[in-house]
Amino acid sequence: MSPEFIAISMFVVLIVFLFMGHPLAFVLGGVGVIFGLITQGWNFFGMVMTRIYGTMDNFVLVAITLFILMGNFLTMSGVADGLFKALRVLFGPIRGGVGMAVIVVCIIFAACTGIIGASVVTMGLLAAPFLLRYGYSKELTVGLVAAGGSLGILIPPSIMLVMMADQTGQSAGKLLMAGVFPGILLGVLYIIYIAITCWINPKMGPAIPREELEKIPVSRRLIDAIKYALPPLALIFTVLGTIFFGVATPTEAAGVGSAAAFLMILIYGRFQWKNFKDTIFSTARTVTMVMIILIGATTFTGVFLTQGGGKAIVDAILGLGLGRWGTYWMMQIIYIILGCFIDWIGIVMITFPIFLPIAKALGFDTLWFTAMLAINLQLSFLTPPFGYALFYLSGMGLEGIQLRHIYRGVVPFLILQFIGVVICTYVPSLVLWLPNAMIGK
Amino acid sequence: MISKRWVSLAQKIDRINDFCGKVFSWIIVPLTVLIVFEVITRRVFGAPTIWTFEMSNFLFGGHFMLVAAYGLLYKAHVRIDLFVMRGSKKTQEILDLICYFSLFFPFIIVILFHGIVYAIESWSTWETSWSTWGPPLYPSKTVIPITAFLLLIQGISEVIKKIIFLKTGEEL
Numbered sequence: 332m333s334p335e336f337i338a339i340s341m342f343v344v345l346i347v348f349l350f351m352g353h354p355l356a357f358v359l360g361g362v363g364v365i366f367g368l369i370t371q372g373w374n375f376f377g378m379v380m381t382r383i384y385g386t387m388d389n390f391v392l393v394a395i396t397l398f399i400l401m402g403n404f405l406t407m408s409g410v411a412d413g414l415f416k417a418l419r420v421l422f423g424p425i426r427g428g429v430g431m432a433v434i435v436v437c438i439i440f441a442a443c444t445g446i447i448g449a450s451v452v453t454m455g456l457l458a459a460p461f462l463l464r465y466g467y468s469k470e471l472t473v474g475l476v477a478a479g480g481s482l483g484i485l486i487p488p489s490i491m492l493v494m495m496a497d498q499t500g501q502s503a504g505k506l507l508m509a510g511v512f513p514g515i516l517l518g519v520l521y522i523i524y525i526a527i528t529c530w531i532n533p534k535m536g537p538a539i540p541r542e543e544l545e546k547i548p549v550s551r552r553l554i555d556a557i558k559y560a561l562p563p564l565a566l567i568f569t570v571l572g573t574i575f576f577g578v579a580t581p582t583e584a585a586g587v588g589s590a591a592a593f594l595m596i597l598i599y600g601r602f603q604w605k606n607f608k609d610t611i612f613s614t615a616r617t618v619t620m621v622m623i624i625l626i627g628a629t630t631f632t633g634v635f636l637t638q639g640g641g642k643a644i645v646d647a648i649l650g651l652g653l654g655r656w657g658t659y660w661m662m663q664i665i666y667i668i669l670g671c672f673i674d675w676i677g678i679v680m681i682t683f684p685i686f687l688p689i690a691k692a693l694g695f696d697t698l699w700f701t702a703m704l705a706i707n708l709q710l711s712f713l714t715p716p717f718g719y720a721l722f723y724l725s726g727m728g729l730e731g732i733q734l735r736h737i738y739r740g741v742v743p744f745l746i747l748q749f750i751g752v753v754i755c756t757y758v759p760s761l762v763l764w765l766p767n768a769m770i771g772k
Numbered sequence: 773m774i775s776k777r778w779v780s781l782a783q784k785i786d787r788i789n790d791f792c793g794k795v796f797s798w799i800i801v802p803l804t805v806l807i808v809f810e811v812i813t814r815r816v817f818g819a820p821t822i823w824t825f826e827m828s829n830f831l832f833g834g835h836f837m838l839v840a841a842y843g844l845l846y847k848a849h850v851r852i853d854l855f856v857m858r859g860s861k862k863t864q865e866i867l868d869l870i871c872y873f874s875l876f877f878p879f880i881i882v883i884l885f886h887g888i889v890y891a892i893e894s895w896s897t898w899e900t901s902w903s904t905w906g907p908p909l910y911p912s913k914t915v916i917p918i919t920a921f922l923l924l925i926q927g928i929s930e931v932i933k934k935i936i937f938l939k940t941g942e943e944l
Contacts (some may be wrong), residue, residue, distance in 0.1 A: 352856035352864055353871035354849035361875020364882045371936035375880050378888040383883070388835025390825060396832055397807065400800055581813060582828075586807025615839040616848035621838035623849060630879070674850055701887060717854045 335643035339368050341635060342644075355677050359627035367634040375637075382629045386622070391493065391503050392583055395445075396618045400489045402444030403610045403617075405566075405591035409601050411440050411453045413559035419502075420552045421460065423539035427529025429465055430475050430536050431522050433458045438518040439560070441486035442567045443592070445493075446617070447712055451480030451723040459729050467536045469732055471528070473742030477720035478521055478748070481712040484675070485705060486514030488570055488588065490621060491675060493581060495701050498683045503581045504574045505766040509702040511571070512761045516754065517709065520747045526745075562598065566591050568619055577770045588653070589594030621676065628680040635684065644687045655693045662686055663752065670711025674719065678708065679694030702762045706755055709748045713741040775939070778932045785929035786845055789922060793842020799835040803828055822905040830912045837915050841922035844930065865934045872931050880924045887917035 341362060348358045367375050386392065405411075415436045422428035422435075433454060440450050454476045462472040476492060484491045487507035489556055496503035529536035570588040573579040579587065596602050662682075669678045682704075690700040712720040715738050724737055755761050804828055810824040843849055847859050856864045893899075894910040 348871060348875060349852055350855045351867045351877065352853035353868055354844070354851045356849055357876045357879055358871065360879035360883075361871070364879045365875070368878075374790075376886045377889065379882075380886050384833075384890070387837060387912065387915065388829045390829055393803070393832040394806070396800065396835065397804060402803065498892055508827065521817075571784050578815060581860075583807055583811045583815075586804050587811055589804045595801060601773045602819060611800060612794060612797050614800060615793065616837065616843050616846055619836045619839045619843040620848045620850055623840045623843070626837075627879070672854065676850065677852070717852065737824050 334638045337366065337370060337638045338635065338641065338643050340348065341631075342637070342681075345631070348434075349673065349677070355674075356623040356627035359624065359631040361627075363627070363631035363634045367630075371634070373638065375634075379630050379633050382527045382633050383626055386625050386629055389497065390580075391497055392612045392622070394488075394493045394503065394580075394582040394585045394622060395490045396760070397582065397589050398405075398445035398490050398493070399617050400447050400614050401488070401570075401585060401589040402449045402483075403614050404589060404596055405440070405443050405563075406449045406453055407601060407606055407610050408592060408595040408599050410559060410563055410595055410599065411436060411450075412457055412694070413555070413599070414439065414563065415454075415457055415461075417552065417555035417559045420539070420544060420547050421556050423544055425526075426533050426538050427525045427536040428538060429458075429462055430525040430529065431748050433462070433475055434479045434518050434521045435526070438486065438515060439563050439567070441482040441484075441514060441518075442571065443488075443563050443588075444483050445488040445490040446619075447481050447719055448723060450483035451477060451720045452727070455479050455585075455724055455727050455729065459724075459727075459732075460534070461505060461534045463730065463732075465537060465539060466534070467734040468534065470740035471525070471535050472740070473724055473732060473737045474742075474744045475521060475525060477713055477718075477724055477737070477741055478519070478744035480723075481709055481720050482514050482518055484515070484712075485510050487511060487574075488581070488585060489705075491679070491708065492675070492702075492705060493685075494625070495679060495705060498679060499687055499697060499701055501701065501731065504577075505698060505769060506701060506705075507571075507574060507581060508766040508769055509698055510705060511765050513702065513706045513751065513755050516761060517616060517706075517748060520751055522749055524743060545768045558681055561665075562595055562709065566595070573763075575769055614767050624676050624680065631680070632684055640690065641684050643694070644685050648685070648689055649692060655695075658689065658693060659695070659756075662689070663703070665703060666707045667710055667714065667749075670708060670718075671714045672717050672757075673711075674717070675711055678711065679704075696759070696763070698766060699759050699762050703752065703755060706748075706751050709751070710745055713745050713748070715741075775936060776816060779936065782929040782932040782936075783927045789841045789845045789926050789929075792922060793839045793845065795836040796842070797839075798834065799831050802858055803835060804832040806831065822903070823907065826901060826903060826905060826907055829905075831910060834915050837919040838922070841926040844923065844926045854915050865937055867935050869931065869938075872927060872934075876927050877924075880927060884917055884920035885926060887920050891917055 345362045419429050422432040453593055459476050487510050492506045492510050493503050496506040561713035569591055570584045573584045574581055712718050721737055804826055806828050814820040856867055891914045896914045899909045901909055
């Protein structure tokens with residue numbers, strides 16, 4: 332059997348099994364083992380043990396565990412509730428103001444957490460009922476909560492960027508910094524969109540009635556905003572600042588961030604033993620979910636790479652004659668299509684061994700290219716039928732919200748996300764300026 | 773009568789992994805404390821320790837590996853069920869059983885066997901790390917076969933539960 336044939340059949344078998352509903356980690360590992368046994372024999376897997384141990388003995392990946400813990404502690408601290416309440420009245424007087432407040436809270440929360448589940452669920456439970464009560468359209472409500480909540484995984488700390496750095500052998504700190512401005516850019520695009528649509532059509536998102544606002548004096552509004560904004564901002568500075576200034580590695584920053592988030596639980600008086608225990612358990616389940624996929628994937632790629640088959644597919648794609656940018660946009664479109672069906676970890680594990688060599692051959696900057704794929708994956712959280720943010724929202728059973736509202740609501744935000752991809756493609760300094768300005772490289 | 777024995781086996785396995793998972797979940801606490809300790813000693817007092825770096829890797833690896841079976845028990849592992857969701861519960865379980873036998877068990881058995889070989893090699897030479905601290909590596913390497921064993925028995929429990937569902941329509 333030729334290596335090309337084996338490489339392609341590995342992918343075909345992988346895709347077929349992937350959609351059978353079995354955990355991704357074991358599908359990757361299992362397909363790797365079957366092909367490894369056929370082509371290399373039993374003893375080959377001694378080498379796979381070294382790869383698995385390499386995944387366990389990896390200080391950069393420790394950041395994933397700790398960022399997940401930090402995000403869960405932060406959710407437990409309830410700081411997002413307070414922040415949203417404060418910003419709601421602050422932004423309330425303008426049309427669409429509450430919606431904009433949600434996006435601002437999402438950006439701040441995203442800069443404190445590395446996963447999307449936490450932010451989408453928090454904002455869905457917290458903000459969506461308010462938006463609906465103030466008369467926001469159902470579509471706009473779910474759309475902005477889904478899009479805003481998904482920023483959690485792009486704006487650092489981000490487990491996605493740490494994992495991508497590990498897969499491509501880049502500095503995790505630099506890649507984390509590369510996610511800052513694109514994430515903020517998307518947030519700003521959302522805010523502009525909300526402002527314009529609500530200004531044109533106040534029925535989409537009216538201002539808070541004056542009578543309600545007058546109950547809260549302006550000074551009170553400002554004090555509340557500061558009280559709830561300062562601790563998370565301090566946390567952001569501790570975590571991202573130390574990485575930026577080279578004081579700490581992402582892993583160390585994540586550890587300190589977890590401790591700081593735990594302090595916030597104590598400060599806001601939210602500590603309860605039972606909740607704490609549940610947080611530790613649910614953190615373990617999320618961590619193992621992410622990390623065992625890496626174990627399965629390292630088995631798969633271990634077999635795949637010995638076939639030299641990756642090269643066959645890379646050559647085939649380069650041979651299509653689409654040119655540099657044609658190939659680039661083709662890869663972006665493949666990401667959007669995959670994002671409709673597969674979750675981000677799966678997409679990264681399957682495509683990186685092929686896409687990264689292509690990008691290198693075409694002379695694209697690896698840091699920028701990896702960040703572009705990360706930005707693109709924002710769409711994958713919102714694209715039906717398989718989008719995490721959609722799952723979380725429909726699972727919450729919000730009053731009067733049906734699946735069709737969710738599907739229709741995310742469309743404008745998907746367009747905005749794509750605009751974000753286009754902007755960052757043609758203005759690469761948005762991605763690269765911050766990592767290049769970093770002090771600790 | 774036979775099916776009752778299988779049910780009790782599945783329940784026993786579930787209890788074992790529930791217990792192990794809940795115990796090993798706590799590894800994250802010393803891990804966090806250790807990292808904070810390292811930052812304080814190194815960045816604040818300028819006196820780095822030689823052992824925290826490797827120690828945190830041991831804790832990290834042990835944490836996510838040893839709770840893997842617990843994750844399987846609570847269906848924490850991501851699956852792409854968007855197409856199979858359209859089929860009946862029965863079809864889903866049959867497809868999943870096919871995956872268990874053609875992918876899950878081959879994968880886990882390979883890891884279990886080679887993991888045991890890998891760990892035995894390490895124990896037989898009392899392998900230590902090359903660093904200044906030079907900690908023993910065999911405990912950490914033994915984590916691989918233990919993880920594979922816990923996953924193997926959890927896989928058996930999941931398969932039992934699926935087969936019982938297919939036969940009797942009851943969910944355990």
